[in-house]
Amino acid sequence: MENVRENLQVVVFPWLAMGHLIPFFHLSKCLAQKGHKVWFVSTPRNLTKIPKVPPHLSSLLNLVSLPLPQIPNLPLNAESAADVPFRTQSLLKQAFDSLEPALAAFLQSSKPDWIIYDFASHWIHRRAAELGVSRAFLALFNAAWLSFIGPPSCLIDGLDARSTAEDYTVVPKWIPFESRLVYRYHEIAKNVDREIDVNIQTITNDSMRFGLAIDESEVVAVKSRPEFEPEWFDLLGQLYRRPVFPIGFLPPVVEDDGGGDDVVDWVEIKEWLNERKEKSVVYVALGTEATLTREQLTELALGLELSELPFFWVIRNSPGSPQPESEMLPGGFLERVKDRGRVYVGWAPQVRILSHDSVGGFLTHCGWNSVVEGLGHGRVLVLLPMLNDQGINARLLSEKGVGVEIPRDEFDGSFTRDSVAESVRLAMVDDSGELMRLKANEMKGLFGDKDGNELHLNQFINFLKENR
Template sequence: MDRTKKLHIAMFPWLAYGHTMPFLEVSKFIAQKGHRISFISTPKNISRLPKLPPHLSSNITFVEFSLPQVDGLPPGVESTAEVPIENVPYLKNAYDKLQGPLTEFLKNSNVNWIIHDFEPYWLPGVAAPLGINLVLFCLFNATALAFMGPPSALLGEFRKRPEEFTVVPEWIDYPCNVALKHHEIVNHIKCMNDVSDFQRMGQLIQGSQFVTTRACFEFEPDEIKLLIKLYQKPVVPVGLLPPSLPPNEEKGDDKWEATKSWLDSKGEKSVFYIALGSEVNMSEESMRQLAFGIEKSNLPFIWAVRKRPMGEGLIDNIIPPGFEERVSNRGLVLRDWAPQLRILAHSSVGGFLTHCGWSSIIEALKFGRALIVFSGASADQGLNARLLHGRKVGIEIERNEMDGSFTSDLVAKTIRQVLVEPEGEAIRANAWAMKEIFDNEELSNNYLDGFTRFIEEFVPSACHTQIS
């Protein structure tokens, strides 16, 4: 394809903020090269995105499709953050019904490429007759994708029982400790509908011209090379897409001003930050054990607590009664929203107790923060937990492999190991060293440039060649 030709590229992410934001970042980079972007999602998901820079607004068009109503999905719900995990299958049913309006849009839009997420398994059947090329953009890292395996494994008959996901698969050809715990795969199965996530991935890998992943060779060289072998087609990493801090602090942001003032009063790397994402649902007992462990650590902390979806409504208070009063002299609880990137950037923060979403990990390692690893137990989070523990940039809180239970004493012990104990020195040093990769803007732009160039220069015969 002629690199001087300006392309029309459709972006089609899954219905989750952690997916729409990276898709938008890639959109902005491609738009800077002069290509036209149609960013397709539902009205509520689009409304949550930040405003575009003025110089890009003419090249990026937001295309809104109303999410079809389906049985089991409450009216007005448009994202994973609005439903408990057991209702995510209904959201997938609704997403699959976007096939009709998307097909009509593509027939009349002269789209050259669709960069899509891991869910729309039906998309190859729509795009091929229209002569549209597909890129599967996986927001997982290469380690998680390697664990999932080649299309034959994703679409095959084996690995049907949970136990089969708890061992390192036979196709991994490098030293590896990454597998799921029993409770993690059981939990993840809850969010799949009649077409499993594995089937979706397998069909989309087969139907795409190439695959991209939020990864880089500097962090996962063996894993990316294995993916190329497993998929038998190009795998072109898009880089880590580290987010940028806002250029200057927004006036009137009272929550950040108060948080910053509190952090300014603390010693360097003395505080740990806790955030479990917007979609992690824990039992009342698990929340009790986590809270008591945080309390027993006797270290200063900031805890970002979000309302969690539960059935028809939201749980207002998931922190045990009396907790905030007991820790008021050294703990800060932020409700609903927290300026996570700014908190992690502050010099008083030394560690991050994380649910192991890949976006949160990238944000933490961008600032060299050591990780207290607590898997959210869905999707790739358990795999990320093993990866971080194995790379010695964090320590995983020990949990019962079958049911995921844990004790407050183990929480407190792990927090102290990561933040202050001598045995955590190597963890802290390794995490700090990760800034060279995770906070490298030049490296990130080089990957984005290589990805864009691959699209611009793509010819069908390249499908079976290795591009480095």
């Protein structure tokens, strides 16, 4: 009986995006490995996309499927952010909000000690509180970005009066120290001025969702470590006025990344990488949500060609785009680069690729999960932020000296093939980039530090045990 009282019972409820589902699932596995009972809750199709539950954890880690209500204009079978165009993700949030009764019923029947939830669940605090379930907000963002968006009162009430894109291009008043971490105009304009289809009902915006997720939590967990951004963690605790726990970087496990060595796609990719010299290849991947314009795609392709370096480029044909990205590549490009570059269409085992010895750099959209994966393997970064938190992440990484940002037009976000080529060469081979490569390689000792990450996670779990 003593063991039953010692162990936790936890519901884990992430937002409907693979970049959220995977780290929430990784945390769930960590909890189960320590003997705690976990219910991982999501929608049917999303549950088929996450890694399999290891047999030895099957009695402790349970997958709970809640069918996603169908709403007008949401594509059939769309259950994740990767299934809908970025500009219409409000539809997915509307469907997500419709899960409230089903999740409340599950909380009532399962009676967990805690629910660990994501930013989108602005309604969960009320239902959990009614049922006596304690609430923890897991933020899959770094402390710098969380500090930049501000305290919950500003997010909920709009007290900071940031209503235009220009407002986000200056350091906010609550940051007391010198900082250059601000958005470029083109990065934030698409969020502030995003068009929403006229058929979508008015729903809670993301700022309020974040504000309520923080304000109604009893503790906030952050996927980062103060060793990387000490001043930002100090500030975040002051802004949130509640316990804030770094839980480490939750570095991904290679074995969870698309199966084993017998998976055909990985076998072919590995053979291609095996033929390249150590740290010679730049891996290129811009996430699952951003869509490149034809002009951007052309300049990126020709920039990689001009760099004269080996590259492995993962392209995704985005939903709702008028033409697949793979069909918008410049004429003759694939033929010209066939001996040193590969364009791969669809999902690719990113962690496995980044872990390969031939990969030296990572041209990335600066999503925090991808950054963790890249620096966890010591890969120098070429920074091309596209949306959401990525602009602030790029400034932070540039400031830390582990990557170079591709120069872009401040207002329209355009970039040139020459700037791509120069940035890639600086990161990968130029003498002037040697210190950057060294710093990125040193980050492997922090981001991939299993014992240090485990220590932070254990401190968070102890708090949950002591305050259930």
